[in-house]
Amino acid sequence: MNEYINLTLENIEKEHICCAIGDPKHQAGVDSKKEWIKSKLKDGHVFRKLNARGKIFIEYEPIETAWIPISGKNYEYIYCLWVAGSFKGKGIGKELLEYAINDSKEKGKSGICTLVSKKKKPFIGEKKFFELFRI
Numbered sequence: 001m002n003e004y005i006n007l008t009l010e011n012i013e014k015e016h017i018c019c020a021i022g023d024p025k026h027q028a029g030v031d032s033k034k035e036w037i038k039s040k041l042k043d044g045h046v047f048r049k050l051n052a053r054g055k056i057f058i059e060y061e062p063i064e065t066a067w068i069p070i071s072g073k074n075y076e077y078i079y080c081l082w083v084a085g086s087f088k089g090k091g092i093g094k095e096l097l098e099y100a101i102n103d104s105k106e107k108g109k110s111g112i113c114t115l116v117s118k119k120k121k122p123f124i125g126e127k128k129f130f131e132l133f134r135i
Contacts, residue, residue, distance in 0.1 A: 017030060043062065055084035076100065078113070
């Protein structure tokens with residue numbers, strides 16, 4: 001069974017944030033991202049990651065407070081779902097998305113949305129992956 005961690009104000013400083021800016025040469029970016037996450041937690045922002053080093057996480061929040069130019073009500077917006085390297089193909093992406101779906105339902109949301117493309121691109125999910133799931 002995989003072990004996951006949700007970032008909180010209590011644990012964010014000691015946790016590795018596995019993001020595109022996670023490269024040591026981008027430490028200022030990592031620090032800025034952590035500060036941004038801290039400021040967004042009050043809005044319901046969720047950063048859930050596998051308890052491992054790597055780019056293995058999902059990040060989402062209510063659409064009403066999302067930083068992207070989209071409007072809507074009562075949905076969660078997925079900023080990023082990323083499973084990289086040796087963690088691919090092990091069902092982790094599915095587990096992370098299922099967590100977000102269940103979390104959304106528990107919060108009484110109407111559903112989840114995200115930006116997708118026909119083919120996988122950096123920072124944009126592949127449409128066919130998300131089509132497997134319906135709330």
